[in-house]
Amino acid sequence: MRVEPRPSEVRRLVIRVFAILGTAPAHLFDLEEEILIDAGRYLGRSYRADDLMAMWLADIGLVQFYDEEGNMLRTINLLEEAVGQRVAA
Numbered sequence: 001m002r003v004e005p006r007p008s009e010v011r012r013l014v015i016r017v018f019a020i021l022g023t024a025p026a027h028l029f030d031l032e033e034e035i036l037i038d039a040g041r042y043l044g045r046s047y048r049a050d051d052l053m054a055m056w057l058a059d060i061g062l063v064q065f066y067d068e069e070g071n072m073l074r075t076i077n078l079l080e081e082a083v084g085q086r087v088a089a
Contacts, residue, residue, distance in 0.1 A: 005078050007045065010063060013076065014047045014054045017065055021073060023050045 005013075015028050027050045036043040036055075044058040051068035061079035066072055 004058070004061070010045070010056050010078070011047070013063065013078075014056075014065075015049075017054070017063075017074065017076070018047075018049050018052050021052055021065065023052055 011031070011033065015031060018028060018031075019025065030049060032048040034046045036046060042058065044056040046056070047054040052073075053066045054063055055066070056063045056078075061077060063076045063078060064072055065074040065076075
């Protein structure tokens with residue numbers, strides 16, 4: 001069985017990581033979110049606040065965080081997190 005996070009859960013994760021990476025709290029309320037679709041197929045979502053960008057690649061369960069120059073800052077594997085939570089329960 002594959003466990004996938006809800007968009008609201010990923011959004012909360014992105015906001016937490018953006019805050020850790022230095023985004024001002026006021027800018028977190030202005031989080032821009034876009035749904036990524038290619039040829040009618042849902043790919044994930046992108047998020048922007050301040051000079052940071054995150055991309056949720058839904059089919060592989062990754063959220064990648066980038067700075068304003070496109071340097072990858074962090075990657076979070078949502079599928080590993082979900083498996084760990086399921087085992088702990």
